[in-house]
Amino acid sequence: MPEANVYSRTYKTAVTVPPLLWVTVFLLVPYALLFCYSFWSVTPAREIVHLWNLDNYADLFRNSMYPTVLFRSMRIAGAVTLLALLLGYPVAYYLSFHVAERKDLLYQLVIIPLWASYLVRGYAWKTILGSDGVLNGFLQYLHITRHPVEFFLYSPFAVVLTLTHIYTPFTFLPIYASLEHVPRNLVEASHDLGSSPWQTFWRVIAPLSLPGVLAGATFAFVLTLGDFLAPLLVGGPSGIMISNIVVTLFGAAYDWPKGAAISLCMLLIVVGILYLTERIERKFSFQ
Amino acid sequence: MTASNTQQMPAAASRANETLLSIRSVVKRFENREVLRGISLDVAPGEFLTILGESGSGKTTLLRLVAGFEQLDSGEIWIAGDRLDRMPAYRRPVNTVFQSYALFPHLSVFENVAYGLRAARAPKSDIPARVKQALDMVKMGEFTKSPPARLSGGQQQRVALARALVNRPRVLLLDEPLSALDANLRRQMQSELKALQREVGITFVFVTHDQEEAMALSDRIALLRAGRLEQVGEPREIYGRPQTAYAAQFIGQTNLLRTQVHDGVACAGAIVWRTFEPAGTATFSLRPECISLSHSGGPPQSGEIATARFRGRICAQTFAGASDVLEIDCGSQVVRARIPAVGPLSGEREFEFSSADAIRVRDAGS
Numbered sequence: 001m002p003e004a005n006v007y008s009r010t011y012k013t014a015v016t017v018p019p020l021l022w023v024t025v026f027l028l029v030p031y032a033l034l035f036c037y038s039f040w041s042v043t044p045a046r047e048i049v050h051l052w053n054l055d056n057y058a059d060l061f062r063n064s065m066y067p068t069v070l071f072r073s074m075r076i077a078g079a080v081t082l083l084a085l086l087l088g089y090p091v092a093y094y095l096s097f098h099v100a101e102r103k104d105l106l107y108q109l110v111i112i113p114l115w116a117s118y119l120v121r122g123y124a125w126k127t128i129l130g131s132d133g134v135l136n137g138f139l140q141y142l143h144i145t146r147h148p149v150e151f152f153l154y155s156p157f158a159v160v161l162t163l164t165h166i167y168t169p170f171t172f173l174p175i176y177a178s179l180e181h182v183p184r185n186l187v188e189a190s191h192d193l194g195s196s197p198w199q200t201f202w203r204v205i206a207p208l209s210l211p212g213v214l215a216g217a218t219f220a221f222v223l224t225l226g227d228f229l230a231p232l233l234v235g236g237p238s239g240i241m242i243s244n245i246v247v248t249l250f251g252a253a254y255d256w257p258k259g260a261a262i263s264l265c266m267l268l269i270v271v272g273i274l275y276l277t278e279r280i281e282r283k284f285s286f287q
Numbered sequence: 288m289t290a291s292n293t294q295q296m297p298a299a300a301s302r303a304n305e306t307l308l309s310i311r312s313v314v315k316r317f318e319n320r321e322v323l324r325g326i327s328l329d330v331a332p333g334e335f336l337t338i339l340g341e342s343g344s345g346k347t348t349l350l351r352l353v354a355g356f357e358q359l360d361s362g363e364i365w366i367a368g369d370r371l372d373r374m375p376a377y378r379r380p381v382n383t384v385f386q387s388y389a390l391f392p393h394l395s396v397f398e399n400v401a402y403g404l405r406a407a408r409a410p411k412s413d414i415p416a417r418v419k420q421a422l423d424m425v426k427m428g429e430f431t432k433s434p435p436a437r438l439s440g441g442q443q444q445r446v447a448l449a450r451a452l453v454n455r456p457r458v459l460l461l462d463e464p465l466s467a468l469d470a471n472l473r474r475q476m477q478s479e480l481k482a483l484q485r486e487v488g489i490t491f492v493f494v495t496h497d498q499e500e501a502m503a504l505s506d507r508i509a510l511l512r513a514g515r516l517e518q519v520g521e522p523r524e525i526y527g528r529p530q531t532a533y534a535a536q537f538i539g540q541t542n543l544l545r546t547q548v549h550d551g552v553a554c555a556g557a558i559v560w561r562t563f564e565p566a567g568t569a570t571f572s573l574r575p576e577c578i579s580l581s582h583s584g585g586p587p588q589s590g591e592i593a594t595a596r597f598r599g600r601i602c603a604q605t606f607a608g609a610s611d612v613l614e615i616d617c618g619s620q621v622v623r624a625r626i627p628a629v630g631p632l633s634g635e636r637e638f639e640f641s642s643a644d645a646i647r648v649r650d651a652g653s
Contacts, residue, residue, distance in 0.1 A: 060475075134603070172395070181490070183387075183389065185385050185387060185389040186386075186389055186391060186392075188354075188356050188376070188383075189383070189385060189389040189391070190377075190391075190406075191355070191356075191375070191376040191377045192354055192355075192356075192376060192377075192381075192382055192383045192451075193377075193382065193402050193403035193406050193450070193451075193454065194377050194378075194403055194406035194407050194454065195377055195402070196377050197377075197407040199406060200377075203394075203402075204391060207393045208392070208393060
């Protein structure tokens, strides 16, 4: 292999060592620690006992709170994913196929929310949805409601709304990228063979943009599932998600072993999802 | 001679009347640039018409207007009495073979060919047989299940042809379909394409920049230059009787002789011959193969005024198999001659050509 000599030993070291270091220090070591902690336990005096046992995992099934909150988190993640796709796909499609001028400007307008701080967007929804917030004030001004509507804020609904707003750009981006990669002559070929624009969309464009849809859906679902700030800001007690429990366990409750056990379960779920979507995506990419 | 003329007249007239595709005064602009500047062209049923032109001449744009991928700015396109240019692309009874094939990557070869049938809502039970027939026609019957990405360029080309032909279009449009193939495959596909067109009897409108391909395949060639039709005619007619200097140079090789005509004599430096053209400046096209070595020596006899002779120095000789190409310096200009291979030649020689072979052409430069 003569081309093996193109890169010097120093060059190879320089490009491989930093990422390896990064992965080791920030991923492998923390996950190994997490793994160990999840099999340890904690005394009532909040001291960690290095005694290997499965109690933390057993507790996850024994205490019904954990599955309940986990399923609620997945429902919220599912709802956010669906809404993000319903909002993101049409925008991406319109931008990619039907905008010729000022495409960049519109693209930036969709992306701009990403530049704003997460907290700013969270608090914005708090001000909009609160009992003396913008939405309630507007409804009362129009005499649609007489009293402030309470369930806007501090509900799963508020969490879904906020997270949809925050994560739709993440869904939009991969869909837009996949639509931009659909060769335009395929669309022409479809029209040429007698398919109307509507048929062409379903038979050519939609199947070819599926990898982007999957990637976007994965983004929205996984990011929502791990979110704990939106429930904290706008969720209230009924909008608590699984990550809030993890945060509490690592913080106020000081039960790191149980927190680690939940985290590992979450990690498994997410890795499972990533593995599945990766498999499907590969099946539907033709380049 | 008059008898044969009167016999041929009605046949020629009826063929001219019988028009399938009619392009009338078509103008197309991109931004402010006029890409097509008033194209009028009639295509007869069953004809193999080639739109020939260099890149940027507007040939692909013309094809895309007929297919419906672009909208014209003025003019009309008709197909068998229907206004074509007002129909959306998916309603037009024409199909296209794309330069890059444009096969659907997510569909098998079978589904690619079946695509048009499904769009036309052909009876489900007919589809397998019709797809198979179309694929057999292009010798791709064994590849029905493969995804297009597994096929070679030539095979993809065949599938694209089958896909475009399966719906039996009134006109098949081909946009440089052979340009991505290597030379051998290209020649093979050319003859297959011609045979296929005869077999199915569908009108082909073929776009290419390759004049040899155009001459080999076409019933007629429409030579396009910068958005205007330079000349339309049968390949032999355009080659033998080019109307313009551009047509003479683009189709085949030629010598352009820029002359002054006085009293029935054309004079291009040392080359002088008799002509019936009126006095003034005139440009003539003289094909290299029309020039030959003169063996008589001495001035032309009074009886052979139709033969022109000139002397020139052979400054280069290129061996081309059955023939040699000579570059002859005759003082005022260098002309090329293609003569049967005779072995090495050099020095000053006398050459001759029949003055009927010097064709007067229109020349923007003169």
